[in-house]
Amino acid sequence: MILGVDFDNTIACYDGLFHALALERGLIPADLPTDKTAVRDFLRDAGKEDDWTELQGLGYGPDITRARPFDGVTDTMRWLRDRGVETHVVSHKTKTPYRGEPHDLHAAARRFLDHHGLSPTVVPAERVHLELTKDAKLQRIAALGCTHFIDDLPEFLGEPAFPDGVTRWLFDPANRYRDETRFDRFASWSQIAEALRGTLTT
Ligand SMILES: [Mg+2]
Structure with missing residues (x-):
């Protein structure tokens, strides 16, 4: 093999990482579901696409060890x-x-x-x-x-x-x-x- x-x-x-990153920056309410899609949809609906872009860069970049x-x-x-x-x-x-x-x-x-x-x-x-x-x-x-x-x-x-x-x-x-x-x-x-x-x- x-x-x-x-x-x-x-x-x-x-799971949970993007929620934590967004919460720490005051971008989402704490009771939002913790999955990535929920965070993305919330930020998009709030017109915060740029924040979402930045969070992704952090989650797959400098903050990846928190995954x-x-x-x-x-x-x-x-x-x-x-x-x-x-x-x-x-x-x-x-x-x-x-x-x-x-x-x-x-x-x-x-x-x-x-x-x-x-x-x-x-x-x-x-x-x-x-x-x-x-x-x-x-x-x-x-x-x-x-x-x-x-x-x-x-x-x-x-x-x-x-x-x-x-x-x-x-x-x-x-x-x-x-x-x-x-x-x-x-x-x-x-x-x-x-x-x-x-x-x-x-
Ligand atoms: Mg894959």
């Missing part, structure tokens, strides 16, 4: 390392935000992985691939020879250019894609760990 894992919303969980790894990610990665399974992080990420302050989003992602004990401790730095485009991400998955890939977006896993022969697993912690039948769907990293154990022992 050569495993590839997406980064944003597959390893890094941003957390999904429960079970770190343990699973460590277990894979101990089993000698080659595991890569493969992400599509612009170098700086589309708009606003030019924070270095690649450096931030690596800082997140370091801060939470994922890389270089568990996954060597050279197995963290931050690609500038979706096509480069697809090419990377092919070049690495991934046998399995885990991502939170069905539209990415369903890309016509997705390399042949890769088992694609959909990470869907919010149970958003109930009707998705093309890929095995996992609600948690403990479910993924279970499937990995099954795959590695057969």
Whole structure:
């Protein structure tokens, strides 16, 4: 097995982070739901699109270490390392935000992985691939020879250019894609760990 894992919303969980950043700046009422979409919609409706842009730059940039790894990610990665399974992080990420302050989003992602004990401790730095485009991400998955890939977006896993022969697993912690039948769907990293154990022992 050569495993590839997406980064944003597959390893890094941003639940609560944008709410906290907005609340600290007095931009939202405390009782607003904590998910990112609720914060975005509230700020847009209030004509505060620029504030939303700035918050995103912070959340994926300097404040990224306040996001957390999904429960079970770190343990699973460590277990894979101990089993000698080659595991890569493969992400599509612009170098700086589309708009606003030019924070270095690649450096931030690596800082997140370091801060939470994922890389270089568990996954060597050279197995963290931050690609500038979706096509480069697809090419990377092919070049690495991934046998399995885990991502939170069905539209990415369903890309016509997705390399042949890769088992694609959909990470869907919010149970958003109930009707998705093309890929095995996992609600948690403990479910993924279970499937990995099954795959590695057969
Ligand atoms: Mg993602």
